[in-house]
Amino acid sequence: MSYFDFTPWSEFLNDVRAAEDQLGNPTTVWYRGVNDERYQLSPSLLRRSNGVEKEQELYNKYRLLASLVHEERRSDWQYLFDMQHYRIPTRLLDWTEILGIAVFFALLGADDQDAAVYVLDPLALNSRSSKRVIPSVYEDSSFDYKKIYWHHEPMPPMSPVAIQAPAQNPRILAQRGKFTVHGFDEKPLDDLFPELVKKVTLSRRTREAAGEYLRVSGIDEFSVFPDVVGLAPFLETIVGIKP
Numbered sequence: 001m002s003y004f005d006f007t008p009w010s011e012f013l014n015d016v017r018a019a020e021d022q023l024g025n026p027t028t029v030w031y032r033g034v035n036d037e038r039y040q041l042s043p044s045l046l047r048r049s050n051g052v053e054k055e056q057e058l059y060n061k062y063r064l065l066a067s068l069v070h071e072e073r074r075s076d077w078q079y080l081f082d083m084q085h086y087r088i089p090t091r092l093l094d095w096t097e098i099l100g101i102a103v104f105f106a107l108l109g110a111d112d113q114d115a116a117v118y119v120l121d122p123l124a125l126n127s128r129s130s131k132r133v134i135p136s137v138y139e140d141s142s143f144d145y146k147k148i149y150w151h152h153e154p155m156p157p158m159s160p161v162a163i164q165a166p167a168q169n170p171r172i173l174a175q176r177g178k179f180t181v182h183g184f185d186e187k188p189l190d191d192l193f194p195e196l197v198k199k200v201t202l203s204r205r206t207r208e209a210a211g212e213y214l215r216v217s218g219i220d221e222f223s224v225f226p227d228v229v230g231l232a233p234f235l236e237t238i239v240g241i242k243p
Helices: 007-022 050-067 075-087 100-106 123-128 145-149 168-176 203-219 226-239
Strands: 030-034 092-096 115-120 161-163 175-180 197-202
Touching: 007 115, 007 197, 007 203, 050 075, 050 145, 075 092, 075 145, 075 175, 100 115, 100 123, 100 197, 123 161, 123 175, 168 175, 197 203
Parallel strands: none
Antiparallel strands: 030 092, 030 115, 092 175, 115 197, 161 175
């Protein structure tokens, strides 16, 4: 039988609770795991030197070819969520309601560096853009992707906004996925609003116990990626294939 030192894991959980305390213990909390604590909260489109310049062309070409990949979507937002799913640069950042899912992503691909989990108050974030709710953008006609982010109507959006996505693919459902969409201030979210998002380090010495927590909680490659992509590493794990 293997025995784990869960002290670092307990310390990590205490740090998460402290982060939520600093946020005022909001009723709604989102988490994002990153495998390098130096990573900041900037979406892939804004990390590209010409990303915003190419945003419309990228979207239009994807939508033109998307019929080869999946059925037609009902809204522009749904195409954007698909682009994020397929790792095409967008102004979206993925979040989850489940701390364990964020820990899974923090451990995924982590090598010798410390990882981290970000803790966000999405309602407080939206209040900075005069929004009292987290909009379900695929149903909310007043929050139109192209009008707001392409044509800047009624004005250019500057701050990130927390949004709800439809469970249009198994991953969003399995990961309890949520999103923030960045505006035109290209600074990372954690630099823009440090009072609304806190970073909790998941140190290298915590990984073993964190991995055991995920195992006993049933959080693994196939539960997080319930498709063929997730099935392959899951099978390797359960049959004991060594790297």
